[in-house]
Amino acid sequence: MTSLYLSVIDPAEGTEALILGKCAPVGDIVREMVTKGGEQTRAPVVERARALSAPRERSVIAKAAADGATRHAELSGLGTGPTRLARDHAMLYFPSGGSTVRIESAGERDRLYRQAVPGFGVYTFILVGAEIERLPETDQARHRELFRLVETYAAAGGEADASPRPDAHVFLIPVDTELVGVPLFNQVAAGLSDRMRLQLIKDLRSRSQASLAARMEKGAGPFLVAGIEPDLLPDGSDAYRLVADLSGMGIEHMYAVVDAFDRGISPELGGRPESLAAIRDRLEDVVPKGGDQASGGGAATADPVWLFMLGGTDEARAGAAIGRFVLGVAAIFKNEPPSA
Known part of the structure; x- marks a missing residue:
């Protein structure tokens, strides 16, 4: 789903649609959006996620965005060492x-x-x-x-x-x-x-x-x-x-x-x-x-x-x-x- 949003609409709008649709916890949505789009999507994704979330979610959003940027670099062959973000x-x-x-x-x-x-x-x-x-x-x-x-x-x-x-x-x-x-x-x-x-x-x-x-x-x-x-x-x-x-x-x-x-x-x-x-x-x-x-x-x-x-x-x-x-x-x- 994140690939679809990134390919056809603005990352911030895609983030908003996923959050309003309750497709996943906000941290997961932010992490996946930044993982797919890279560092250039980090700021707009975080800004939109914060606008749509409670203040207590800010630390979760910040960490998810950082993890997403790191993961994007790893998947692009730009990692600096062993990963701590493995899912499989x-x-x-x-x-x-x-x-x-x-x-x-x-x-x-x-x-x-x-x-x-x-x-x-x-x-x-x-x-x-x-x-x-x-x-x-x-x-x-x-x-x-x-x-x-x-x-x-x-x-x-x-x-x-x-x-x-x-x-x-x-x-x-x-x-x-x-x-x-x-x-x-x-x-x-x-x-x-x-x-x-x-x-x-x-x-x-x-x-x-x-x-x-x-x-x-x-x-x-x-x-x-x-x-x-x-x-x-x-x-x-x-x-x-x-x-x-x-x-x-x-x-x-x-x-x-x-x-x-x-x-x-x-x-x-x-x-x-x-x-x-x-x-x-x-x-x-x-x-x-x-x-x-x-x-x-x-x-x-x-x-x-x-x-x-x-x-x-x-x-x-x-x-x-x-x-x-x-x-x-x-x-x-x-x-x-x-x-x-």
């Missing part, structure tokens, strides 16, 4: 091995991260830091670079089989379905990401992981949470997960982080906790021992401990070592160099 959510999949990017939607938001598509070997959920829009530019730049690399390199194949495989790793990112086509960082649904992060914090505290929970609550992020189940919050006290806290890390390390996760998984390790330990081993080489994590050559701003293995660290490390040894021996008998 989805989970974006970036599998390794050149598989096609997948978007999965669900009627219930929780199903997007509690019941992901089964069949992959490792699932890594990417979560943004709290109040990301208020973070310093250095922290936002780190997020932006991580998502750029995932979008550019993790989805580079494009023509391969899109079916889940146990030897494939997959990045999962909560997004706004209406923003498909804009840069990945701007597609991120910050509200859903926050919901996932807060539920994970609650889960960690219930498992006596208060220190890690505090990091995820206060850290700038981003946070990468990997597991072998299609569920951010798997049941069971022995559920294996690998958490990488990238807070304070320099953007020059983001490529190595994405590469460490995005490599294919050895078939022998697919769906097993040893695959997480193998990823952790790669990540331990991202920042040289004793080196700064922060960019610019200054003092490191990130904690030197940034990797956390949950659910049997020692056993997983030993299993990963054994798995790599077995693969190396097999490669020797095949007269081939062992894979990295």
Whole structure:
């Protein structure tokens, strides 16, 4: 209906007709009219809405108009970061091995991260830091670079089989379905990401992981949470997960982080906790021992401990070592160099 009014009559007159017709609450009408028409319609829409509404509605109208202008910019590809105005959510999949990017939607938001598509070997959920829009530019730049690399390199194949495989790793990112086509960082649904992060914090505290929970609550992020189940919050006290806290890390390390996760998984390790330990081993080489994590050559701003293995660290490390040894021996008998 708003599209009809914007195409044939003045935005103020369209706003008046919708309000007098009681088509929706005044805030919804203002937000939708400004979303469709952009900043140039904001003043006349607000003026007419105020003239037709009670004084108590003024703050509602002002916020709705601001949200509408922001949404118009986001839909036009002019957003500056993750959105908080998503109406429909989805989970974006970036599998390794050149598989096609997948978007999965669900009627219930929780199903997007509690019941992901089964069949992959490792699932890594990417979560943004709290109040990301208020973070310093250095922290936002780190997020932006991580998502750029995932979008550019993790989805580079494009023509391969899109079916889940146990030897494939997959990045999962909560997004706004209406923003498909804009840069990945701007597609991120910050509200859903926050919901996932807060539920994970609650889960960690219930498992006596208060220190890690505090990091995820206060850290700038981003946070990468990997597991072998299609569920951010798997049941069971022995559920294996690998958490990488990238807070304070320099953007020059983001490529190595994405590469460490995005490599294919050895078939022998697919769906097993040893695959997480193998990823952790790669990540331990991202920042040289004793080196700064922060960019610019200054003092490191990130904690030197940034990797956390949950659910049997020692056993997983030993299993990963054994798995790599077995693969190396097999490669020797095949007269081939062992894979990295």
